[in-house]
Amino acid sequence: MPVSPTYPGVYIEEVPSGVRALTGVATSIGAFVGFFSRGPLNEAVRVLSFGDFERIFGGLRADSEASYAIDQFFQNGGSQAWIVRTATAGSAVPATLILRNEADTEDALTLAAASPGEWGNNLRVEVDYGTQDPANTFNLAVREVIDGNEVSSETFLNLSMAAGSRNVTSVINDGSKLIRVTDAHATARPAANGTASDPILALTDFVNETMTANGNGVSAFGATTPASMAEAASRLQALIRPADNMTGSLETVTVEVHGSLGTGAVVTVKAGTDDLSDGVVLAGDLANSLGFNGAENVQTYAFGGGAAAFKQGAGTVGNDGTVPDGAALSAALDALEPVDLFNILCLPDTVRLGDNEALSVIGDANAYAEKRRAFYIVDVPHPPGTTRDEVSEIENWLDQNSTIRHKNAALYFPRPRIADPLDEFRLRTIPSSGTVAGVYARTDAERGVWKGPAGVDARLRGVQALETVLTDDQNGVLNPLAINCLRNFRVPGNVVWGARTLEGADLLASEWKYVPVRRLALFLEESLYRGTQWVTFEPNDESLWAQIRLNIGAFMQGLFRQGAFQGSNPRDAYLVRCDAETTTQDDINRGIVNIVVGFAPLKPAEFVILKIQQLAGQGQG
Secondary structure (H helix, E strand, O other), X not given: OXXXXXXXXXXXXXXXXXXXXXXXXXXXXXXXXXXXXXXXXXXXXXXXXXXXXXXXXXXXXXXXXXXXXXXXXXXXXXXXXXXXXXXXXXXXXXXXXXXEEOOOOOEEEEEEEOOOOHHXXXXXXXXXXXXXXXXXXXXXXXXXXXXXXXXXXXXXXXXXXXXXXXXXXXXXXXXXXXXXEEEEOOOOOEOOOOEEOOOEXXXXXXXXXXXXXXXXXXXXXXXXXXXXXXXXXXXXXXXXXXXXXXXXXXXXXXXXXXXXXXOXXXXXXXXXXXXXXXXXXXXXXHHHHHOOXXXXXXXXXXXXXXXXXXXXXXXXXXXXXXXXXXXHHHHXXXXXXXXXXXXXXXXXXXXXXXXXXXXXXXXXXXXXXXXXXXXXXXOOOOOOOOOOOOHHHHHHHHHHOHHHOOOOEEEEEOOEEEEEHHHOOEEEEOOOXXXXXXXXXXXXXXXXXXXXXXXXXXXXXXXXXXXXXXXXXXXXXXXXXXXXXXXXXXXXXXXXXXXXXXXOOHHHOOOOOXXXXXXXXXXXXXXXXXXXXXXXXXXXXXXXXXXXXXXXXXXXXXXHXXXXXXXXXXXXXXEEEOOOOOOOHHHHHOOOOOOEEEEOEOOOOOOOOOOOOOOOOOOOO
């Protein structure tokens, strides 16, 4: 801050340098919209690996083109992507579970799977009263069980239906990745799993009690008082194992004791499986004496279960929904609005649409990519009953649908074929966008966004074959039309062999002919936009203009040294202008500062021409 001298001596004042470091943005963050097994609907979620995608969205599924594209994106070099799950409007439904109260007279708690889909039908919930306040609170555990194997679980302790720090709704909705509370009644907590006894105040309550087993009255403990509640539970568990007391395919029974003597211990009998048809029936003197309700009981409450289940209301079965139509794909783009930055947009499930519907989606995607300074990799529709694997077919399709041409988009042909792990590793043809997006990311990391993502280094990892094997002559037909080819060569294998935007057709003579030129421009625009926010509301005079030239010039010089521009010296490679010529007094009066930034882009060497000449009559020296 400025110094105000008040005494004789030396004063030190720190003067701002005016230098503000301008950092380039990331260039290869993917954005994928598609149909998946699980995960939040119409909400963008960031994933950093295919493992993240499997965990959050369920991984590969046969009717999801986007799932295969995401796998290819990460295989080919992608490291970060935003994923939006969508489905035809209203078709995806979450599994729900209604828990009844202890008396089975009213609904106590309604739970829903954290996201729509059939996956929620695998959720199981256990409720018990082994808490610090067993008369009023409860514990709730939720498990995801697939083919008898537990794949994930969560436990929430000392929950209450009343308001407070342990309120069931706030605790679960804030902390669970598996379930949500959608309705809770403050007056009724959910019934515990299994069949619970009345409170037991003394171990002598067990003496000479009987229960029905194999049709006969059997002494539970004889005249011997159990030494502990654990021993009492063990004896009881041994008594109720006979198959005649069990329903379904039940083979195991669990007896638990919660609480302590003197304050009212509770014995709970549970079936030992997740099958709703399994149970155990408690009857006779023991059941009557200890206050068991005599009902069949199960180990867990099951999502999607019907009202016939033990102390459950009629839940809703989860549904994945249907593959998104064009309206759903276009609407899902709005879910990317909260995302701060992405660079490569892919909508692989477009291939399933009819031509008219696909064209509408492609048009929306082009407009959105331009708005967000992103680049869109187009997937050509292949509706059922059509083929577009011939050169003439893709040529005619683009000719008939030339309205999709855009400077922020590119198209690749033919489609890759990969070994499908969901189909015994038979070859499956997939959309090209995810594979090529991964190549973009790998090229950016290895060489920079100014390097064309094509050539012998642009190998297609994980691609076993191509839908069509192109010749040089066929490539020569498609390249002038701005259809980028995927080729197979003997040594490098399957590679990207084209780097034109959809405005790169020779006839259009566009300045945005090449993918690296356009993507470099988008990178510069986004970086400069973010890096000059500090200029707003600064005094608009030569001092400000000089700072702008210094900061942007330093950023451009750094890129020049990395080889981002054409030219042997900075003057030939780029320019930064901000002065009285770019910003007139009228501009100043209107609060405007004009900055002119120019760059000489590197254009890819598409055609390598070797001129060979025979030299005749050369003497030897």
